[in-house]
Amino acid sequence: MEMKKLSLTVNGKLIEREVPTNIRLLDFLRDYLHLTGTKEGCGEGECGACTVLLDGKPVNSCLVMAHSAHGREVITIEGIGTPDKLHPIQEAFLEAGAVQCGYCTPGMVLAAYALLKENPNPTREEIKVAISGNLCRCTGYNKIVDAVELAARKEGK
Amino acid sequence: MKKRGIGMASIFYGTGYGNGFPDVSSAVVEIHDDGSATVLTGAADCGQGSNTVLAQIAAEELGIPIEKITLISADTDCTPDAGTTAATRQTYTSGNAVKLAAAKAKKILLDFAAGVLAVNTIDGLDIKDGYVYVKTFPQKRISVAELASHARFKGNRLIGEASFTTHSTMVDPETGQGAPYYPYAFATQIAEVEVDTETGKVEVIRIVAAHDVGRAINKIAVEGQIQGGVAQGVGWALTEEVELKNGQIQNPSFTEYLIPTALDVPEVTPVIVETYEETGPYGAKGVGEPAMLPTMPAILNAIYNAVGVRITELPATPEKILKALKEKEQKNA
Numbered sequence: 112m113e114m115k116k117l118s119l120t121v122n123g124k125l126i127e128r129e130v131p132t133n134i135r136l137l138d139f140l141r142d143y144l145h146l147t148g149t150k151e152g153c154g155e156g157e158c159g160a161c162t163v164l165l166d167g168k169p170v171n172s173c174l175v176m177a178h179s180a181h182g183r184e185v186i187t188i189e190g191i192g193t194p195d196k197l198h199p200i201q202e203a204f205l206e207a208g209a210v211q212c213g214y215c216t217p218g219m220v221l222a223a224y225a226l227l228k229e230n231p232n233p234t235r236e237e238i239k240v241a242i243s244g245n246l247c248r249c250t251g252y253n254k255i256v257d258a259v260e261l262a263a264r265k266e267g268k
Numbered sequence: 269m270k271k272r273g274i275g276m277a278s279i280f281y282g283t284g285y286g287n288g289f290p291d292v293s294s295a296v297v298e299i300h301d302d303g304s305a306t307v308l309t310g311a312a313d314c315g316q317g318s319n320t321v322l323a324q325i326a327a328e329e330l331g332i333p334i335e336k337i338t339l340i341s342a343d344t345d346c347t348p349d350a351g352t353t354a355a356t357r358q359t360y361t362s363g364n365a366v367k368l369a370a371a372k373a374k375k376i377l378l379d380f381a382a383g384v385l386a387v388n389t390i391d392g393l394d395i396k397d398g399y400v401y402v403k404t405f406p407q408k409r410i411s412v413a414e415l416a417s418h419a420r421f422k423g424n425r426l427i428g429e430a431s432f433t434t435h436s437t438m439v440d441p442e443t444g445q446g447a448p449y450y451p452y453a454f455a456t457q458i459a460e461v462e463v464d465t466e467t468g469k470v471e472v473i474r475i476v477a478a479h480d481v482g483r484a485i486n487k488i489a490v491e492g493q494i495q496g497g498v499a500q501g502v503g504w505a506l507t508e509e510v511e512l513k514n515g516q517i518q519n520p521s522f523t524e525y526l527i528p529t530a531l532d533v534p535e536v537t538p539v540i541v542e543t544y545e546e547t548g549p550y551g552a553k554g555v556g557e558p559a560m561l562p563t564m565p566a567i568l569n570a571i572y573n574a575v576g577v578r579i580t581e582l583p584a585t586p587e588k589i590l591k592a593l594k595e596k597e598q599k600n601a
Contacts, residue, residue: 153521153522155521155522155523157521157522157523158522207488208488208489208491208492210315211315211316211317211492211496212314212315213315238530239530239531240530240531242530243529243530243531244529245530246522246527246529247499247530248496248499248500248527249315249316249492249496250492250495250496250499251492251494251495251496251497251498251499251533251536252495252499252529252530252533253495253533253535253536254488254491254492254495255530256530
């Protein structure tokens, strides 16, 4: 396996590792950095479970080669909040009952985070568009949209 | 042209395994020296919220705050079997098992408390907010923590274990007649759709979903189950189809097997109809599977109401709707 040095910022920390050239960003985050909050769902860019922010924009980390993130900035769910100090979006997800099995939740939270950075006061329709790349089989999305609305109100205060 | 229509469907659904099949859940509850309690249940929570609901039931039965409950579920190392998380049965069957187990642990504590509080039977005692008190003289009370440690040092074990079996009867194998399930859940849903007569595309505008769930132990969780079920029903009605050829699935990916996205699921208004099911834990039945059942027929009825065609083969894709519209036109010509 051809190895190459990869240097990037993950959740605000500069990381430098010698890693194979053929791994995905998803593999690098989960298997090398053990940031297992990022989930693999379909592995072909359809479900959004592996969503991370690359230079602030949500991407499917299963479709990004690790080395194409060289020199760039990645934020995963671990960089949004911690169990002791939840991000307002995470608090809103709990409050609204927007989590059932939880598998889509990290991706949903990151998609919502990226939306609210750009548009702090989205309409319900804008929220639905923003999370439409993230599939959820449990909730019917209603309470996830409620949660993002609630988070927008919380952050607006 | 875009045409709107409204459709309705009602269902009844037998919860539990039914048909005389063994339908058993077991649970263990232990009260600890600090006034907390542990619940052991084999019920697997796959997101529907059984961990929360079973902890709520234990807390209610024991009269202690839910924060004092540690619930361990679905761990073959230590939890007793509670059957499968299927058949809309965990709230009802495991809920009953947890409630019975908690009641047994509580009785051991109250038997001990009767001596301490100088009452001659435990009928006059109850537990609330972490205190055992005399019902007719509530000022006379003692904390569960204090009692539990004293009881234990006297050699008592504050452990209750119980099994609950959901009643069901095998149907007559000749005629298929009988009453295979108990209890039944009931639901009615109303769908509003908009059909584009040029493209055949159906948009679901809104769904109102009324469900008799018995008593709702956790309202937000019940709403979430209803909304999630409706979303699956929308997919069932409009997009989801497993294409088989010689036993091989032809569309094994989300690119070809389309489940609803946030843009496909309408605003769902859950209406929780709380009947009191005498045999359920605090009157609860179940909600899981019934949630998706009325959605598909309600949508198909709404399509009929909008454009006058009956779709009899699922899913109701734009192609099928255009074909049906064309046939209707030819018939009328």
